Amino acid sequence: MSSKLFNQSGQTLLEIIVVIAVGVIVVGSLVFATIVSLRNAQFSKNQSEATKLAQEGIEKVRSGRNRNASIVGLFEQPISWDDPRLWGATAIKDSCNPDCYFVLGNNNGQLDWIGSTPPDKPLPNCPPAECLDVNVFKRVVILADDGSSVSSKKVTVIVAWNDFAGSHQSKLTTILRKL
Numbered sequence: 001m002s003s004k005l006f007n008q009s010g011q012t013l014l015e016i017i018v019v020i021a022v023g024v025i026v027v028g029s030l031v032f033a034t035i036v037s038l039r040n041a042q043f044s045k046n047q048s049e050a051t052k053l054a055q056e057g058i059e060k061v062r063s064g065r066n067r068n069a070s071i072v073g074l075f076e077q078p079i080s081w082d083d084p085r086l087w088g089a090t091a092i093k094d095s096c097n098p099d100c101y102f103v104l105g106n107n108n109g110q111l112d113w114i115g116s117t118p119p120d121k122p123l124p125n126c127p128p129a130e131c132l133d134v135n136v137f138k139r140v141v142i143l144a145d146d147g148s149s150v151s152s153k154k155v156t157v158i159v160a161w162n163d164f165a166g167s168h169q170s171k172l173t174t175i176l177r178k179l
Helices: 002-067 091-096
Strands: 070-072 100-104 111-115 137-145 152-163 166-177
Touching: 002 100, 002 137, 002 152, 002 166, 091 100, 091 137, 111 137
Parallel strands: 070 111
Antiparallel strands: 100 111, 100 137, 137 152, 152 166
16 A cells, blocks of 8 residues: 555656646746747837838928028038029939938928948938937938939938847938929
């Protein structure tokens, strides 16, 4: 009879170990799923915010064009949207080769030139005070010759951010015509 008790207690110990192992696996899976879910939710929130900032950037540039706001740094003197030098067929390409990078100034859609970069570099280095919007986001405006018309320019707004998974960006493009 004592051998029967000994076998039962060994079996009970084995059952406890199996239950603990299954519990650890279940809890670990739930923790992993929660972490992945939180990361995905944060990425979606950042993507949504970046798209909103890009749309806002496009609207500020459009508003600046409508108000004839200044474009600073592209030529020796600030120009406005109605300046004929801006609307030449290759005005941007001749000045920046191939694109001009700007940040939005604080004055009614003013564009402040920060440089030009080769196409393989999506964002130029620019002073954080000029490029940063809302904590982690960097927004730049790219002005380019449209190519299809002398009286239009291609405006691209890129909002970039970094997170746990690396670098990301939201990019919107529109065509602005000469008023």
